[in-house]
Every structure is written in C-alpha cells, then in structure tokens.
Amino acid sequence: MKKAIVFLEVRESRIKKSSLEALSTALTYKGNYFDEVHAAVFCDTPPDFSTLEGNIPDSIQVYKNIEFSLYTPQAFKKELATLKSDAVETVYFFSNTALGKDLAPRVAAALNCGLAMDLTEIKLENGNFTFTRPVFAGKALEDMQLETSDKVVTLRPNVFPVKTAGASGEIKLTTTEVSNPDLSIKTSSLKKAEGMLDVSEASIIVSGGRGLKGPENYHLIESLADALGGAVGASRAVVDAGWRPHREQVGQTGKTVSPSLYVAVGISGAIQHLAGMSTSKYIVAINKDKDAPIFQMADYGITGDALELLPIFTEEVKKIKG
C-alpha cells in the first residue's frame, strides 16, 4: 500500500495555487504509483474547497483550531506525522513556499525519512521516483532518489501544472478539532504588503535593475507590471541602493520565482540573479548592451534604452488587452 499526503496551505480562506499544483502532481501518480492520495489542511475556519477544480483527493483531513489561522510549526508537524500509518509507504507533498520550506524538513525529521526540496521535475521509472532540482545557483540540475520508503518532497511553485479538468464528485472531509496544540513556536502576526502581488506567487513578473538609473523611473516598471497583471521584481543592486524593498528581490539571496513570463529590464543577468529566475517559462530582456549576459537566457530580447522602450511596450500591451 502506498499513499500520498498533500499539505494544502491556506491564505485568507483560500487554498494557495502552489498547493493545488502539489495536489495535482500527486494525483497524476494515483493508480500508477499511489493507491490513495489524501490532503491535509490547518485552519480556524475551513477554506473554499471549490477551487480544487477537479483535483479531488480521496479525503481531506481538516485540522481546526483558532491558532491555526497562522503557522504553528510544532502543531502542524505533529498532526501531519500522525497521518502516516504503519506498513504504508507514504510520500508527503508540500509546495516550496516559505512555510513549506520550514515545515517539510520538520515532518521528514519526525518520520526519520528522506527529504527532497525545491523540485522542478519528478520522473517515475520502473516504480521508482527520480527527483530533480536546480543546484549551484541554477548552474546544474541534480537528480536524486530517496532510499527511505517514506519520503517528503517540496515542489517549486509555478513549475508543475494544475489540471483544470479531472475527477468530479463530493469531497470527503474529516474535521478534527485540535485541543491543546503545541504552540511552543508560533507566528504572532503576519503583515501583508499593501495591495502588492508577491513575486514568488505571480505568474507574470516585471523586474528592474540598475539600468533604470534611479527610483524615480521605477514607475515605468510598475506601469508595465500593471498592464500585464503581474508583480514587480528587482535586482539586488536596486534593493541594495534602497530603490525597492527586499521582498521584491529576485535571486540567490532574494526570492526564487518561476513565472510564465519574466521581463528583465536593465538587469545585466549576473549568475546570482539568474539563480532566482532561470526556470521562468518565457524570459524577455530589455538592455542597452547587446552583449549583456541576460540575453543568453532570454527567449526574446530588445536592445535599447529601457526609459524609451518601457512606455511604448506598456502602451502596446494596453492596446492588445483592450
């Protein structure tokens, strides 16, 4: 018997898209590897499950407690570990979000099993999983096989597709009111950045670099991001200069992103920047230097002055979008 348990992360009563990606991925192995795929949710009030869009697990275990509106690592870990039953090979799926990156290793340690994080590909061959993740700041890909029968994996957000059509039917929910959860570590408050889309979850990102010349020109990046319905990102040079907040920084010491579209404007393409965005599906670069390294990574490149090109680009996007 083999089963998958997918951790569904909830924010403001909605299941995060990245968790849906993890669920959809686990379900693709139902029948050809897993006998059952289950999910687990921690909340104070249950989220809207209609967003599962045909990705229906065998059951969803809902853990309720007033404290579970925010992350309480020890309590989450304890409940997740108890979902494993003896003699059942269990693979836990998380999304590689900030929370997933913290919780998954705790669960792996509790179960004393193998852990593979930040995966960008999973292959099933001859009944064995091979897990792939970028290493050395994205310079190489590492293939791994975990030898323990139980496994914990985290999937890089925006890499694995979500099936929009699939199984239909009732969702089997089991609700447990958790009394006296372990609150030895807990999140005391979570402040959301005002009205901004977070780069790590956006499917379109427009990032600016030192080529923007100064913070006074950054509105050109914001306008293009707005027109495309995307988030604003930044290189470290721009963050270090105090033009933009660190939460927007993409790269080795910033956030790792995998949007469908990444527009790099006035960014040279240093290895540390590429480490954070090289798995983007389409990369568009605007740079006045035709030899800038970013062009080696880009699917589409425009050589020219960003300050002149950005308003034109934004206008054209607005026209197309009507």
Ligand SMILES: Cc1cc2nc3c(=O)[nH]c(=O)nc-3n(C[C@H](O)[C@H](O)[C@H](O)COP(=O)(O)OP(=O)(O)OC[C@H]3O[C@@H](n4cnc5c(N)ncnc54)[C@H](O)[C@@H]3O)c2cc1C
């Ligand atoms: C340990 C370590 C960790 C790091 N982590 C990160 C990280 O997480 N993220 C990150 O981004 N960097 C990181 N860096 C820094 C990285 O090495 C680069 O210094 C940084 O990415 C450069 O930012 P930039 O491309 O904006 O600036 P620059 O390298 O100065 O490039 C500016 C680019 O703009 C172009 N340009 C200039 N004027 C115009 C114009 N008018 N129109 C169009 N293009 C123009 C130039 O041709 C140039 O290519 C890290 C470095 C180290 C050592």
